[in-house]
Amino acid sequence: MAEDDPALLRLRVARAEPAADGIQLLELRHPDGSDLPAFTPGAHLSVRVPSGAMRNYSLCGDPRERDRYLLAVKREEGGRGGSVSLVEGVRAGDEIEVSEPRNLFELDGRAPEYIFVAGGIGITPILSMIRHVRAEGTKRFHLYYLTRSAGVTAFREELSAPDLAGHVTIHHDDGDPDNAFDLWPVFEEPTKAHIYCCGPRPLMDAVRDMTGHWPEKAVHFEDFGSDLVRPRADDTPFRIRLGRDGEELEVPVGVTIMEVLRGHGRRVPSSCESGTCGTCRTGYLEGKVDHRDMVLSPAERKKSLMVCVSRAKSDLLVLDL
Incomplete structure (x- = not known):
């Protein structure tokens, strides 16, 4: 520790x-x-x-x-x-x-009603929202909870309670794409509801595609950039140098620049560690960066990277540290 x-x-x-x-x-x-x-x-x-x-x-x-x-x-x-x-x-x-609680997936209290879509473990922030909406008792909502099977469905008993009948749809696809739940009828006609979706990237991409004709401010997603931090098959080791004349460190496959820095006693400000918040933004002086964040603009990427997710396309990256 x-x-x-x-x-x-x-x-x-x-x-x-x-x-x-x-x-x-x-x-x-x-x-x-x-x-x-x-x-x-x-x-x-x-x-x-x-x-x-x-x-x-x-x-x-x-x-x-x-x-x-x-x-x-x-x-x-x-x-x-x-x-x-x-x-x-x-x-x-x-x-x-x-940490103290932070919120990048805030529930808009001005919305007249809510549509919640959760895939697998994506139920966690959605469940907090449902508990809040039920306690308030003034807004309509419906949850579409999509999982592979009953055995991997967290909070299944709670969400299957009789008093939630009509408010919750739980669907298991048994790992068969042909058995996927059809969400298009839910989103075909825009309403005044706000949509909150959390789950695997394919699910969120599908919901994003199906809600392109909804008001942008009414559709909300969260995934902590989970696909951004997952190792890729073509990842290779590389070196980082701390300043032009500083210490050189090896960054292996499956380990982030931030983790290497932390392991050598170098503390970099951090929060999400998934490329979505911008806290660990670090300048670089030389090298070619494989940017994997969701924060930096093309112009910013010419001088900065997010050390929690980004890697190198060159053998050496010189960090402005």
């Missing part, structure tokens, strides 16, 4: 138990029982996992609750190891470091 960051909260894991096949539910509380910082529907925490990396996880609890945070973490075998580290390395009674 990396040394404590004073900007992070140290919370106790009150529960760590399966929420579905391959999904772990974590309940976090303050060690002395104090209230936790408030959060709004759709918010997330940055969590320092046992490996030392920071990863983002959406809060899925009721925003009215101040005594606990609830996270549901899917064990991603093909990811960068953060979820595996958290699921396998954290048990009830442990303490972990987390």
Whole structure:
């Protein structure tokens, strides 16, 4: 575990138990029982996992609750190891470091009604929104929750409760593309509803395509740039140099520039670590960058990169550090 960051909260894991096949539910509380910082529907925490990396996880609890945070973490075998580290390395009674809640997926309270689309673990921020909307009791909503099977459907029992009949559609495709749920009838005719979608990139791309005729401000997505941080088949190792005459470090396949810097005692400001927030923007002096962020403009990419996701197309990158 990396040394404590004073900007992070140290919370106790009150529960760590399966929420579905391959999904772990974590309940976090303050060690002395104090209230936790408030959060709004759709918010997330940055969590320092046992490996030392920071990863983002959406809060899925009721925003009215101040005594606990609830996270549901899917064990991603093909990811960068953060979820595996958290699921396998954290048990009830442990303490972990987390940021205060941040929200990049804010629920618009002015919307008269909501359409929620969740794919797999994408249910986590959506569930927080649903809990908020139900507590308010004044807005209509409908959830379309799409998963591979009943066994991997987190919160299935809660969302199948009789009082949610008519508000929730759960569909399992059994891994068969021909059995995918048809969302086009939902989006064919624009309404005054706001759409919130979270899940795998193919699902979000499909929803984006189907809602191109909706008002842009009424359609919202979140994925923390999950596809941006996933290793690619053509990734290769490269070197970074810290300043023109500084130390040279190797960046292996499957490891980010940020992780290499952190491993050598160099702290770079960070938040999302997925190429979506812009916090870790770093200048570079030489080299060819493989930009993988969703933040920088073409002009900005000529001088800067996001060290949480970007790699090099050249053998050496000289960073302005």
